[in-house]
Amino acid sequence: MTFARRVLAIAWKDLVAEWRDRESLTAMCFFAFLVLFLFNFALGGDQTLIRGAASGLLWLAFAFTSVLGLARSVQGELANDCLDGLLLYPAEREAIFLGKLCGSFSIILLVELISFPIFAVLYNMDIWSQLPKLLLITIPATLGFATAGTLLSTMTVGLRAREAMLPFLLFPMTIPLILAAVRGTEVVLRREAFELAMPWLKLMAAFDLLFLVGSLLTFELLIEE
């Protein structure tokens, strides 16, 4: 019970802080929009080409955007030694990890939800009727990204080259997620039978499970100096 309360308290304070400043949120949304906007030029404005590549573009935009948010989430705790303060509480280390994870997950998911209409308009896609299915793909993908990202940014947080290091560690490891999300989204947007997305969902579940268990087992080792 106290465990759950602690997880929620950490996530809550991250979300409240984010809601008041909207620092990450604005930056991430704007970035997602920009990436989606610019990809259009990369494909020379060819409509069939764009529609074919749309889900890939969407998830690349999300992947880049997530890195922004993930880096800030742990980095933010460094100001005024807040991370030390957090670690000094007699709280389960797992609760601290899960709290940070919940906070990042919510913020990334929020950015994705805000980006969907932009995507729909820019790429001329009808996503509204497919939204529940789309969420079925988006949520496990985002969870995996947030988990791996929280774990890895714990390692890169104090480093000189952290801006470069986090994506360098994160992207190779999360390729299964990106591939699964892209293919899953394609299935949904092309209105193919949803069974076709099932293997991808299972793959994402396996990925999420590996990183969740791995993070919970090792987080304590990562945070002590």
Place this chain on the structure above:
Amino acid sequence: MASTDGAAGFPGVVPAVEIRGLVKWYGAHPALRGVDLCVGPGEILALFGPNGAGKSTLLRILAGLVRPTAGSVRVAGFEVGKHSDGVRRVIGVLAHGHQLYETLTGRENLQFAATMLGLDRPVDRVAGVLAKVGLEAAADGRVRTFSSGMKRRLALAKLMLREPRVMLLDEPFTNLDLQATKLLEEFLMASKTTGVTTVLATHNVTMGFAVADRMAVLEQGRLVFDARRDEVSRESLRSLFTIQGELWGDE
């Protein structure tokens, strides 16, 4: 060198802080090179030393934030690194940073702390410590808008919320306004009477001398001086600093 075994003054009493052969290396750089130190219950130990002497590292090891290279450390009977949760339940820390979230209000910060500590009746407890530090009126403003003195007082309120048995204070006198200094001094004295142990690192000799009943000097990772307050005069402590040829102490 005077006795490094402070608990000797309290025979038969389990020391609140017990450090044995503590060594810490950061890569190829030594931070602590063999420190033995015991602090008895209710003692206030002032740890003096120039910057880079290892004071902060020592406190961080006591708090369980840094893993020592060698040696053993016990806080209130709990072995640091083994029974970390026990250690975290009894300690209270004031660090260089105030460890407050600037986007949250003062009250929200304390409520967050209360939840993390798993306190009963958090609302009352928070209101209580806010009153003690005189921040009831300002508590619902965001910490970002606070003056640095107010932030220190809020940090102190957070420390009070924990009701620690062992307090680890790193440069607690810097950035304090007059009111906060007095508040801290009173809190230290009040805590002492209830048997709370304090280790404070500072290079403010005047303040250290005013509150501590034991002085120790750490230099280049070694304890070079350790005496009870009645064994040492302020002048002799000061002369020790001059002998070390260092102009430190922020007076």
Place this chain on the structure above:
Amino acid sequence: MVQGAMIGRGCERALGILTVIGLVIGLYIAFVYAPADAVQGEVQRLMYLHVPLILISYLAFFVVFVASILYLWRRDRQYDAIAHSSVEIGVLFTALSIAVGSIWGRPTWGVWWTWDARLTTTAILLLMFLGYLMLRALVDDPSRGATFCAVLGIIGFLDIPIIHMSVVWWRTLHQPASMLRPGPSTVALNMQVALYANLVAFGLLYAYLLIKRLQIERAREELLRLQMELLG
């Protein structure tokens, strides 16, 4: 103690000599003894480098996985040294294997690079462990770096099957792994001999490099210890 070191040194020299002999024989068989491929011609001989290199680098990353678990469990620097050294050799072998494969692929497939499943997985593997080495270089405190990298080594290794699966489903275009497939062999006998001979030779090379690398690590440890004695 001294005698033990002498024996160790003797073994190491023997291993070194064995490695050289193995490589000479392996390369002789690969480039002279084995017949040229009926379809691909001489260039197919690169397979005798490409395949052993990649198989040994898989072995190296498996060693990293095991050593990383042991390090987190026992907290013995020795295991970290093994993991670190093995990653370095693994990265080197993987990079060489990709380079050789690319040279082989140009005349065979007509391209330097193709996004086929195994090739892509291997490239991701290389990127992942390059990240491992970069992270280690960037973390100032060696014991923290060791912990971080142990976690990376374990989770990264377990991630490989997931990555591979995802990439296979994404696209498949490669000759099936004929060596590992049960049933009647499709590879000519002396080609098999060439492959296995090189596998053994590169395995020896891996072991030799690992031992050499560990000696450097031990010397560094000794230097640090002396430094600690002097300053501490």
